[in-house]
Amino acid sequence: xxxxxxxxxxxxxxxxxxxxxxxxxxxxxxxxxxxxxxxxxxxxxxxxxxxxxxxxxxxxxxxxxxxxxxxxxxxxxxxxxxxxxxxxxxxxxxxxxxxxxxxxxxxxxxxxxxxxxxxxxxxxxxxxxxxxxxxxxxxxxxxxxxxxxxxxxxxxxxxxxxxxxxxxxxxxxxxxxxxxxxxxxxxxxxxxxxxxxxx
Numbered sequence: 558x559x560x561x562x563x564x565x566x567x568x569x570x571x572x573x574x575x576x577x578x579x580x581x582x583x584x585x586x587x588x589x590x591x592x593x594x595x596x597x598x599x600x601x602x603x604x605x606x607x608x609x610x611x612x613x614x615x616x617x618x619x620x621x622x623x624x625x626x627x628x629x630x631x632x633x634x635x636x637x638x639x640x641x642x643x644x645x646x647x648x649x650x651x652x653x654x655x656x657x658x659x660x661x662x663x664x665x666x667x668x669x670x671x672x673x674x675x676x677x678x679x680x681x682x683x684x685x686x687x688x689x690x691x692x693x694x695x696x697x698x699x700x701x702x703x704x705x706x707x708x709x710x711x712x713x714x715x716x717x718x719x720x721x722x723x724x725x726x727x728x729x730x731x732x733x734x735x736x737x738x739x740x741x742x743x744x745x746x747x748x749x750x751x752x753x754x755x756x
Contacts, residue, residue: 558661559753560668560683564675565690566719567712568697568704570735570742574690575671577746583666583754587656589678590671593649598622603648610640646678653680667753676720681728688749689729691722692736 563578565571579586596603598621607615607622611630617623631637653670660668675681692700694716701712726732731752733745 558665558668560657560685561670561753562675562681562684562687563669563671563690564673564687564725564729566697566722567673567715568700569690569692569722570700570733571671571673571690573739573742574688574733574735574746575669577743578667578669578750581667581750583664584669584750585656585660585663585665585667586669586671587653588671589649589653589680590673592652593645594622594624596648596652597645600648603644606644607641610644642677650678650680650683653683657683667750673719675725675728686730686753687728688731688733689722689725690733690735691726692734696736 561578563571563575575586575588578584597607598604604616604622607627611627614626615623627641631641657668670680670684672678672680675687681687697716698709698712701707701715702709705712731749733742733749735742735745
């Protein structure tokens with residue numbers, strides 16, 4: 558089995574690439590953000606740690622995570638973000654390792670993992686290869702503005718919290734420039750899949 562981390566900035570199209578790869582036979586996909594959200598709700602030890610650190614208001618009356626409140630508390634506060642990541646990232650990594658082992662047992666040929674914060678989460682060495690999906694800054698801004706119906710300033714604010722592509726490129730074993738149509742992107746994904754399966 559080959560393991561592939563897919564990373565890239567907001568608006569790059571990494572989720573679309575992951576979706577296209579996930580449609581291929583013998584592929585299993587996971588998403589770091591989705592896993593973090595799930596574990597923050599479902600893992601009792603992590604939930605308790607979050608409440609100890611960030612207060613009872615971290616959990617809503619219905620038992621769900623107060624994501625908006627937690628985000629508001631840590632946003633713009635590097636120390637709080639670091640404290641949150643220190644609690645969440647190790648649990649997510651442990652779940653990732655378990656998912657990889659399960660995929661091997663299930664006969665999966667390619668395990669893909671979409672992860673925006675690849676340098677911050679210390680998971681790069683887990684994977685056989687890293688794929689960076691990229692596009693020009695203006696293309697990415699336009700995509701996110703249209704998709705999320707937010708202003709240019711809001712997109713730039715989100716981008717400022719992510720590593721720029723030139724920092725990620727040296728880490729990447731594969732690069733997909735996603736500047737064209739979905740059909741063009743699908744062709745690039747097909748080529749990459751063939752390369753990875755040949756490995």
